[in-house]
Amino acid sequence: MSGWDNIRSSTRSQQGRSHSLNQREPSRTVTLGRVQPQAPAFRTIYCNDRDANFAHRYRGNSVSTTKYNFFTFLPKGLYEQFRRVANLYFLMVSILSATPYSPVHPVTNVVPLSLVLLVSLIKEAFEDWKRFQNDMAINSTPVDVLQDQRWESIPWKKLQVGDIIRVKQDGFFPADMLLLASTNADGVCYIETANLDGETNLKIRKALERTWDYVTPEKACEFKGEVQCEQPNNSLYTFTGNLVIDNQTLPLSPNQILLRGCSLKNTEFVVGVVIFTGHETKVMMNSMNVPSKRSTLERKLDKLILTLFGTLFTMCLIGAIGSGVFIDRKYYFLGLSKSVEDQFNPNRRFLVVLLTMLTLLTLYSTIIPISLYVSIEMVKFIQSTQFINKDLNMYHAETDTPALARTSNLNEELGQVEYIFSDKTGTLTRNLMEFFKCTIGGEIYGTGMTEIERGVAERKGIKVQEVPTSINSVREKGFNFDDVRLMRGAWRNEPNPDACKEFFRCLAICHTVLPEGDESPEKIKYQAASPDEAALVLAAKHFGFFFYRRTPTMIYVRESHVERMGKIQDVSYEILNVLEFNSTRKRQSVVCRYPDGRLVLYCKGADTVIYERLVGGSDDLKKVTREHLEKFGSAGLRTLCLAYKDLAPDVYESWNEKFIQAKSSLRDRERKLDEVAELIEKDLILIGATAIEDKLQEGVPDCIETLSRAGIKMWVLTGDKMETAINIAYACNLLNNEMKQFIISSETDAIREVEERGDQVEIARFIKEEVKKQLKKCLDEAQQYFHSVSGPKLALIIDGKCLMYALDPSLRIMLLNLSLNCSSVVCCRVSPLQKAQVTSLVKKGARKITLSIGDGANDVSMIQAAHIGVGISGLEGMQAVMASDFAIAQFRFLKDLLLVHGRWSYIRLCKVVTYFFYKNLTFTLTQFWFTFYTGFSGQRFYDDWFQSLYNVIFTALPVIIVGLFDKDVSSSLSKRYPELYKEGIKNMFFKWRVVAIWAFFAVYQSLVFYYFVTVSSSTSQGSSGKMFGLWDVSTMAFTCVVVTVNLRLIMICNSITRWHYISVGGSIVAWFLFIFLYSGIMTPYDRQENIFWVIYVLMSTFYFYITLLLVPVAALLGDFLYLGVQRWFFPYDYQIVQEIHKDEADDSGRTDLLGIDNQLTPDEARSYALSQLPRELSKHTGFAFDSPGYESFFASQLGVYAPQKAWDVARRASMRSKPKPKPNKIN
Amino acid sequence: MTDTDRGTQRDRNSAFYLFTQQNLPACKPVLTPEWVFMTFLFIGFIFIPVGLVTLRASHSVVEIVERYDIGCVPEPFRINKVSYIQDDSIPKNCSLSFKVPKYMKAPIYIYYQLDNYYQNHRRYVKSRSDKQLLHGQNQHGISSCQPVEVNNDRPIIPCGLIAWSLFNDTFTFIRNRAELKVNRKNIAWKSDREHKFGKNVYPFNFQNGTLIGGGKLNPRIPLSDQEDLIVWMRTSALPSFRKLYGRIEKDLDVDDVVVVHLMNNYNTYSFGGKKKLVLSTTSWLGGKNDFLGLAYVFIGSSSVTIAVVFTLLHLLSHRH
Helix, strand or coil: CHHHHHHHHHHHHHHHHCCCCCCCCHHHHCECCECCCCCCCEEEEECCCHHHHHCCCCCCCCCCCCCCCCCCHHHHHHHHHCCCHHHHHHHHHHHHCCCCCCCCCCHHHHHHHHHHHHHHHHHHHHHHHHHHHHHHHHHCCEEEEEECCEEEEEEHHHCCCCCEEEEECCCECCCEEEEEEECCHHHEEEEECHHHHCCCCEEEEECCHHHCCCCCHHHHCCCCCEEEEECCCCCCCCCCEEEEECCEEEEECHHHEECCCCEEECCCEEEEEEEECHHHCHHHHCCCCCCCCCCHHHHHHHHHHHHHHHHHHHHHHHHHHHHHHHCCCCCHHHCCCCCCCHHHCCCCHHHHHHHHHHHHHHHCHHHCCCCHHHHHHHHHHHHHHHHHCCCHHHCECCCCECCEECCCCCCHHHHCCCEEEECCCCCCEEEEEEEEEEEECCEEECCCCCHHHHHHHHHHCCCCCCCCCCCCCCCECCECCCCCCCHHHHHHHCCCHHHHHHHHHHHHHCCCCEEECCCCCCCCEEECCCHHHHHHHHHHHHCCEEEEEECCCEEEEEEECCCCCCCEEEEEEEEEEEECCCCCCCEEEEEEECCCCCEEEEEEECHHHHHHCECCCCHHHHHHHHHHHHHHHHCCEEEEEEEEEEECHHHHHHHHHHHHHHHHCCCCHHHHHHHHHHHHCCCEEEEEEEEEEEEECCCHHHHHHHHHHCCCEEEEECCCCHHHHHHHHHHCCCCCCCCEEEEECCCCHHHHHHHHHCCHHHHHHHHHHHHHHHHHHHHHHHHHHHHCCCCCCEEEEEEHHHHHHHCCHHHHHHHHHHHHCCCEEEEECCCHHHHHHHHHHHHHHCCCCEEEEECCHHHHHHHHHCCEEEEECCCCCCHHHHHCCEEECCHHHHHHHHHHHHHHHHHHHHHHHHHHHHHHHHHHHHHHHHHHCCCCCCCCCCCHHHHHHHHHHHCCHHHHHHHHHCCCCCHHHHHHCHHHHHHHHCCHHHCHHHHHHHHHHHHHHHHHHHHHHHHHCCCCECCCCCCCCHHHHHHHHHHHHHHHHHHHHHHHCCCEEHHHHHHHHHHHHHHHHHHHHHHHCCCCCCCCHHHCCHHHHHHCCHHHHHHHHHHHHHHHHHHHHHHHHHHHHCCCHHHHHHHHCCCCCCCHHHHHHHHHHCCCCHHHHHHHHHHCCCCCCCCCCCCHHHCCCHHHHHHHHHCCCCCCCHHHHHHHHCCCCCCCCCCCCCC | CCHHHHHHHHHHHCHHHHHHCCCCCEECCCCCHHHHHHHHHHHHHHHHHHHHHHHHHHHCCCEEEEECCCCCCCHHHHHHHHHHHHCCCCCCEEEEEEECCCCECCCEEEEEEECCCCCCCHHHHCCCCHHHHHHCCCCCCCHHHCCCCEECCEECECCCHHHHCCCCCEEEEEECCEEECEECCCCCCHHHHHHCCCCCCCCECCCCCCCCCCCCCCCCCCHHHCHHHHHHHCCCCCCCEEEEEEEECCCECCCCEEEEEEECCCCCCCCCCCEEEEEECCCCCECCCCHHHHHHHHHHHHHHHHHHHHHHHHHHCCCC
8 A cells, every 4th residue: 555655756757758648737738839739638437328438439448569460560570670780781782782783693682681581570470479369368358347237248358438347356457447346345455466566465445435335236337427537647656536426526546546457356346437448558558668778799799790891891992993993995805895884894994993882792791790680689589588597596496486587688798797786675685674673762672683793793803692582582584572571561560661552552553564364463464565564563463562453444453461461452543544654754654543532643764754853852862762773773773763642632633634635636646745744743752763684685795705706896775874784785795894995974073064054055065075075085095005006905985965966077087986996885875866876877987887786666777777787586576677687586696697697698699799700701701802813893703592591501500509508617617716707897708809810810711712722723623634613613612611610610619519510510511412402403494504513523523522621621720729829828717717627527516516506306396397487576565665656756856767667567467477376365 | 216306307307407507418628738739730640641642643744834825926916916816817827846745644635724814704704695505596585695695686696705705726736747636525514515505506696796706616516515615614713724625535755746736816915815725634633733732731741840839838838
């Protein structure tokens, strides 16, 4: 519930992006003095009256998520394909090759192009077909609609606006609808919104009291009302509208709206009116195209392709000028008479040059590797779907979550990450909140000691004494508290039992938790919007204030030991108002009425906001509590202050009127509600504070250590307090005492002093100055250390307020310089937007590859800002996962993702790209050398079909196999020697130097191919004395090229599987099969018989075999020598590791590792198999302070686009999820 | 071990499991110095013998090359050779004589060699009609023969620049006053004769134009028997090429003096091309060409050298 409402503020940010026609601000549509026709700002729906609604022509409920339809598939699909430069280039060349200027038959260029297009289009069609089938299935799902006083079953697509429908338990809502009535008492129903936001906790929707009765068809058909509501828009969490029944206007809120994509739970059925259908539903309005990220390697690849274009142009120019010089009438046998065509006209040499340019352009087109992109796509797709998603090393058995590559674009980027930006909560720490300590009335309770405290104590050299836990201490997930002074009613004997009582009641009453399951303390489960809240209510239970039932107006608490020891009584509190948590308020209040009529407001929230609103006096308590809060904070605990206030009935009544008014307003409802809440949340009395422990994730310190050895720098960006952040950083090995720490904090006396004076302009100026000074000082110092060789490692700690100023354009450079010299950086108290700013500072400013990892909605902007976004899937909501490129269950899996998959993918992709470059260059250059001997006429060396099949058949498959299977060192070695990763960071395998070496050998080889073959064939061959012609020589040369190029591939492999042999052998065999057939068959129809019988003529001579042995060896000798010398005298790191471990059995390490680390029991294996089925990933709920609207809130504040990957929302909403274990029913 | 355990075990060894876990069995060649050394040595050991054998074959071939394009132009005409060759009134006969340096075993192949003659020029290569050569009279399929496709509105057979520029020098060989018989049959590849040139296609309207390119064809002999044409039409790869003219089926002894009477008809003077007459025997490998042998020996010996140098370097510098 809270999560749902928290998001209202996101409307503003989403409005701007909305593609819908509706405009709330009509003034915006007035342009250039002309008033645009516009849709009315409100839509009116006549319930249960199809004829009346017909006039409005609302859209139907059928939904299509396909990209294409039958008619648009070809044009649209082709258009998409030709947006690639290489494809477009080949299209142009194909057209050119149909002109007389072309030396080649169009087939040369058309065949590879069409094969590439075919593969791409088949892929597109397949994907779209799956979408289409999915749409069909959804559109034809039956739903009960009211017709003639009966429920009739019709498919979803026939549904219309204004229809009254019935949805049964566990059913999905077919459209956005207004809840009229439910079988539950009080018109309440429960829904699950997992398809929208991934949260699986149940949310309550409540019908207006006026419509509760319309449950039966007989009654429902009498319902005649009018819904006036906003036009369709894409804001999932807002709704403004009124229901008009019998001239009575009732305000509607999101509480009455059931959105398409959600499902009904724990309710027999509900009846509702359809208000938005099909593409106008909120979930569908959220669908948009996701801008896809491109990897750095691919961008560099573009540069390589451009270079190739440059080379191509140069080659053509050389050839063209040569042809202009060459052409002469003296070569009478060329028939260059007066009327010769322009291309060979010696009188018009300039034209000859121009036209020969065109000729050569088509001839040398093979230099551009047309099938490169499609091959890379295939390789990456398999890498991500088969390797990353199915890696057992990244499978988390407890939460049954495998890794998920949500994009296949960025695999190789994972191998080049230099900066990791990590969220703290839920990423480094488990999002498992345990009630750990508390302070009540100035007294600290709770004997536990956190890991961090222990770590601090150890660093200080204090011996840690294990406090023995009392024998009857209670331990439950979420409750890790032990203090005999409070348990079992012992609090009655404490100095301030009244404060304790208020404390516990506050915990039991002030929350938005839903109880589930049996109403007994052992079996009850709490459904909460944040784990903190659940932990607090759980704590209240253990303290003897057992919250067991909630109705919309009441909260029932079973209180023990209140009046006297041992007495248990059920008390019901009437909940009058709930002032919900949101990120500006940072607090939550509940106004409740005791059974005896006492009116109390309970409030809990962040210490800063609570302290601002405390009543004067009792400064001691405040001071002591603040000290305690700081102590908790430095122990890494999460704190909340609790306060209460007694209300006088008349004060409350007058306030409540304002509240109701605010609640029913149609405009600015959120702001008004906040203002009204402000009126009553003042003069509070402090009770105490809670401290919740946030545990570190498994394996985090080890993983961070490994990653830092891999040369990856880790930044922690967190919303926590500085002390907490520093301590977590210590606990995770990010900081240690050997490091030189630079701390830039806004919590200095000077700043505080200025702040107290309250002049905003002055504060800003002062802090900026201060930050500048600090930065300068740190930078100077850092530079000193930087120059000295053995200086300590540096660390920077900065808080959000200072960061705000440090990110100012004038200081940004300084900040960047400083932070790049630091091996770890901790930013605390940062907003989501600042997280994104810091990320892009490094990404754009330092041009380093960045990775952001986070789990909550507040990390979304950071995840999207970085080159690679990684979401933690498992505990919290889906927001981060939905925005991410990769999702893993545990932070420690980052090690596998980066060091193993990333590194491999990077190396493989580099090999694929450079090899493609090499093989096409080599091939084209042989053609180029030939040009010099043909009078620069552009005569082709090879037969058309040779040239067209070279890329797509004879050399296509092996390189894909390398892209999939090549493995320099095993995965266990990759993790054992994280330093290997540095080669990726330095981009060692795709430098211009590497490309240049390939190019050099391509030139060398092409010279060998051309000259060896032509020179050796200048005399007669075989004992018959007959001479070879052009086509014999070129077929010989081509055979050598195919064989050599394929053998060269074997030489770049670090591991050779059976598939390598099959593909390489297969490619060579394919060439021979092809040429046997091709030169053996002569059809009477149009074909030049150049190639006829050529291979048989060739193979009848010894020359063929002797050359076939000589040329590949001669060509590869240079490469082989280079490889040997390089490996032995200038080895890469991986090569050293290979040699150290070369005697070890293949991958034995890895199997062992599997055996120890990840041996799956059969059950686990089964659950892993199940987990591979399509399903939802999230199990738990969002965190109150990072609730899903938070992000967009910040964004909207600063006018920044903060998307949620809404495409996924729609995708998932239109997907039918597997039935999963149901939560216990609410009785 | 329970059944399920064994089941998992089996799953774990299944190809797909190994594939997704990237654990396929593989051999991991590491290019250690030993390997490099061995490979180079191996190449050396294979290549040097092969090279020697190849060289030997090449050396066993006796080849006589006589350039005649300048020598056959009478002194007065040497200033303007083009006008000489284009003047039909001047007789073009000429004779050469040479001494056989070594015993030449029959068959002795006679080639003519042309230099700077771009038979592989794009305009030249495509100026033919394979269909017409095979099937004869065809009005439509000869557009590719430009610019020599029709004359007096009638198609030319064989059409195209290649055929039009047919080489037409002729040679007769005399030893000891007796004419050496030159066999001019079976000088073209069999596949060309049988599948590319029609048995029922006769030259027609050939060399009737205003510009005469080269040789004429006997219109009574079908194309499939016009072996000169067939040889000529298998266009060469490079601008310098040899083409087979015929065979002498008698052995030539050392110091035999051979006199060649030739008709120096073909114009290479316009573009400065050379004409040579080549007499050559063959080995199992073909004509005299040291290139293959030398390349083999060179690569073989440099491999051995590299192997040695590499080993020395390896021994001198200690890595790790």
